[in-house]
Amino acid sequence: xxxxSVLRNAAAVISTATKVVGRNDPKITSLQAxxxxxxxxIRKAGINKHQLGAVYTCxxxxxxxxxxxxxxxxxxxxxVPNVSTEITAHGAGVLSTLSHAAMAVQAGVVDxxxxxxxxxxxxxxxxxxxNASIESDLQFELPYGVTxxxxxxxxxxxxxxxxxxxxxxxxxxxxxxxxxxxxHPDAAMKDKGPITVQDVLESKMxxxxxxxxxxxxxxxxxxxxxxxxxxxxxxxxxxxxxxxxGFGAATTHEWLTDRMHLSGVEPSMKPNLTTTGAKPxxxxxxxxxxxxxxxxxxVETSVPFTFANMMALEDLGFCKKGEGKYFVREGGIAFxxxxxxxxxxxxxxxxxxxxxxxxxxxxxxxxxxxxxxKQVRNAKRALAHFHGGPLATHSVVIMSNEEGL
Amino acid sequence: MDxxxxxxxAEGTPLMAGxxxxxxxxxxxxTAGYWEGIKQGRLLIKQCTGCGKHNYPRRIFCIGxxxxxxxxxxxxxTGTVYTFSTVYRAPIPAFEKEIPYTVGILELTEGxxxxxRIIPEKGKEVSIGARVQxxxxxxxxxxxxxxxxxxx
Numbered sequence: 001x002x003x004x005s006v007l008r009n010a011a012a013v014i015s016t017a018t019k020v021v022g023r024n025d026p027k028i029t030s031l032q033a034x035x036x037x038x039x040x041x042i043r044k045a046g047i048n049k050h051q052l053g054a055v056y057t058c059x060x061x062x063x064x065x066x067x068x069x070x071x072x073x074x075x076x077x078x079x080v081p082n083v084s085t086e087i088t089a090h091g092a093g094v095l096s097t098l099s100h101a102a103m104a105v106q107a108g109v110v111d112x113x114x115x116x117x118x119x120x121x122x123x124x125x126x127x128x129x130x131n132a133s134i135e136s137d138l139q140f141e142l143p144y145g146v147t148x149x150x151x152x153x154x155x156x157x158x159x160x161x162x163x164x165x166x167x168x169x170x171x172x173x174x175x176x177x178x179x180x181x182x183x184h185p186d187a188a189m190k191d192k193g194p195i196t197v198q199d200v201l202e203s204k205m206x207x208x209x210x211x212x213x214x215x216x217x218x219x220x221x222x223x224x225x226x227x228x229x230x231x232x233x234x235x236x237x238x239x240x241x242x243x244x245x246g247f248g249a250a251t252t253h254e255w256l257t258d259r260m261h262l263s264g265v266e267p268s269m270k271p272n273l274t275t276t277g278a279k280p281x282x283x284x285x286x287x288x289x290x291x292x293x294x295x296x297x298x299v300e301t302s303v304p305f306t307f308a309n310m311m312a313l314e315d316l317g318f319c320k321k322g323e324g325k326y327f328v329r330e331g332g333i334a335f336x337x338x339x340x341x342x343x344x345x346x347x348x349x350x351x352x353x354x355x356x357x358x359x360x361x362x363x364x365x366x367x368x369x370x371x372x373x374k375q376v377r378n379a380k381r382a383l384a385h386f387h388g389g390p391l392a393t394h395s396v397v398i399m400s401n402e403e404g405l
Numbered sequence: 406m407d408x409x410x411x412x413x414x415a416e417g418t419p420l421m422a423g424x425x426x427x428x429x430x431x432x433x434x435x436t437a438g439y440w441e442g443i444k445q446g447r448l449l450i451k452q453c454t455g456c457g458k459h460n461y462p463r464r465i466f467c468i469g470x471x472x473x474x475x476x477x478x479x480x481x482x483t484g485t486v487y488t489f490s491t492v493y494r495a496p497i498p499a500f501e502k503e504i505p506y507t508v509g510i511l512e513l514t515e516g517x518x519x520x521x522r523i524i525p526e527k528g529k530e531v532s533i534g535a536r537v538q539x540x541x542x543x544x545x546x547x548x549x550x551x552x553x554x555x556x557x
Contacts, residue, residue: 132496139436140463141520143547144508145492145500153490154510161488161533208491257510260487260518261461263468271518273488 004288009403011102012232012241016361017041019224020186021120030061030119030355033224035076038116041226045112045239052228053110054083056097059090061355062130063121073116083110089251090388091302092395094357099247099397101229113229119354120222127218127354135389137255149215149305150207151256151390156307157209158273162322167209169325170306171200172333174213174348177309179335181345184373186358188217188351200306209307216304216347225357227364232403240368245381245400246291248284250277251393259392268321277394278315278385285396286317291381293317296398298340298366298382300359304347308391313341316385316396340366340376360384360397367401436462438477448482448539448551450517451475459515482539484513484553489523489531499546507531511553522552531555 017040019033028036034057042049055077060069070086083104087093094117101113121127128147136142136151159165178195181187195213203213235241252269253259260271268275286292293316301312310324318339319327327333333341344350344362363382365371381400387393432440439462442449451460454476458469466473489509495501507523509531522544525531537553544550 128494129496137463137520139432139440143544143550144520144522145496145503145506145545146508147492147494147496149494150490150492150508154488154508157490157509158488158533205493207493210490257461257518257520258463260510261464261468 004284005290007102007106007244007246008288008290009243009245009400010106010232011229011244012235013098013227013229013244013364013399014235014239014241015041015044015228016364017044017226018186018358018361019118021123021221021223023123023221025221027123028120028222029124030064030121030222030224031066031072031076033120033222034073034116034118034226035224037118037224037226038073038077038114041114041116041228045228047112047228049077049079051112052079052081052114054101054104054113055079055081056100056113056115057086058093058097058117058355059086059088061117061119061121062127062134063119063124081110083113089249089393089395091355092249092251092386092388092393094355095360095384095386095395095397096249098227098229098244098360099249099395102244102247105229105231111230111234114226115229116224116226117355117357118222118224119356121354122218123221131354137257140257141255147207148389149210152305152308153207153210154256155273155311155391156305159307159311160209162274163325165307165310165325167201168197169328170214170310171197172328173306173309174200176333176335176338177342177346177348180343180374181349184344184350186372187345187349188220189345189349210305213348214306216352217349219351219353219356223353223356223358225361227357227361240370241403242364242367242399242401243403244397246285246287246289246398247396248281248288249393249395250280250284252277253392255392256390274311275321276311276315276387276391278312278387278396281394281396282316282383282385285383285398289398291398296381296383297379298343298363298376299385300342300346300363300382301385301387302347302356302359303385303387303391304352304389306348309342309346311391312385316383340379343371343376344373359386363399367399435465438462442477442479443550446541446549448480449477450480450513450515452478459517461517461519480517480539481514484511484537486523486531486533486535486537486555487512487518488533491531497545503545511537522550524552524554526555526557529555
């Protein structure tokens with residue numbers, strides 16, 4: 001097999017765009033939000049839209065149904081790309097659009113690729129009601145009255161039991177995420193001020209052991225996102241390219257209970273509710289990048305609960321399995337001096353636009369020195385991890401702002 | 406159609422989508438035997454005719470040997486709690502009168518993991534590892550479904 005290192009820094013992001021739709025803004029659909037972001041990203045890249053050889057989208061967002069989402073996007077942009085497809089791996093697919101774009105430009109199939117995602121679902125549908133029916137098995141789980149927190153709580157309960165993790169250990173993650181969010185103009189919790197461990201422990205119980213402040217907050221309205229990617233040697237310095245250094249992905253199941261019915265796989269992937277596909281995805285990405293976790297300056301993840309953030313820190317290699325509680329307790333992700341983690345506030349405090357690309361765009365803006373919130377100084381490499389619920393499918397992309405790294 | 410299967414799970418309303426939902430909300434050929442069992446008040450799981458291993462009702466290839474021939478067999482109805490959560494905010498109004506209720510994953514004696522309702526002992530908390538016994542109970546808008554009672 002050819003070495004995956006040929007993809008290392010072979011592609012670069014040359015523009016990003018974010019279309020924020022607030023609760024008081026004119027109400028637009030998910031389709032409109034994504035299209036406005038696409039137009040903006042194309043304009044910022046300084047290219048003609050007909051130079052786009054590839055368009056990667058995700059599956060249709062919530063609140064606006066199209067059976068062939070990618071074709072709606074392409075049609076409205078009025079372009080005829082040679083490669084256009086949906087990367088359907090749930091929320092992980094949002095990040096994997098960048099990986100697929102990198103492969104296409106590296107292979108010389110296309111010169112420029114557009115990736116987009118986003119959703120204004122919260123403006124149109126009841127997300128609490130709808131989301132559980134997307135994240136649970138409609139025959140074997142949903143009939144028992146599950147909500148999204150109740151599905152993830154199954155992981156949380158077992159994880160806390162096996163590794164003796166206390167609610168106050170997990171609460172630190174909510175506190176640190178909030179510390180970043182209050183600096184970010186687009187964060188849902190920007191104006192809510194800092195929170196304490198006690199605030200988290202006293203917040204309303206949704207589905208034990210998950211409380212309100214252990215959970216992501218639905219984004220106040222909606223957001224559309226787009227990025228343009230080209231070959232590294234085609235990027236111009238004024239475009240402030242951010243190089244795609246490594247990537248990987250892994251899917252273990254579709255529905256929660258099926259995570260317990262894997263077989264014939266590497267030890268960490270045997271049936272359990274404590275290790276996710278983030279581990280093999282990250283291992284692959286590090287190998288492609290020729291890097292290790294200690295080389296990473298910024299980490300962004302899309303997981304939506306405190307426990308899952310701790311699990312991600314372990315699976316992505318920033319501490320050993322079961323030691324996330326010590327890492328977090330000892331200031332491992334402290335806003336002051338720890339590993340910069342979810343630097344826009346993450347899903348807990350930036351909020352969760354369904355199908356958000358914001359954690360990747362945050363990483364890119366940080367590496368360009370253009371953070372809209374708190375800028376991390378001298379950051380050279382960032383790792384983004386996206387997942388599709390419930391911890392079923394994972395995508396990791398490592399990026400850097402120096403081509404030679 | 407079976408009464409437990411003809412509702413839209415998200416809304417608790419009659420399901421009008423028809424075969425479009427096969428495999429999702431509607432039984433597909435690989436799960437139909439499970440739902441036939443439910444109608445008769447029996448919990449059926451799959452057993453591989455090749456290697457004898459018990460399988461989750463959805464499996465198409467055996468978790469032990471990748472074989473594709475199964476028999477539906479009645480589960481003993483015993484097992485232990487693998488994990489659980491007590492739900493305080495219902496997804497839809499039809500579940501509100503049951504709040505709080507506990508849902509979780511049971512490890513059946515046959516080695517199959519199943520998601521279900523867990524009924525605590527009176528005045529006691531559910532715990533991981535607790536032994537359970539199968540029962541059936543009315544569940545939200547979905548009629549009688551399997552549930553597991555904690556046994557001391």
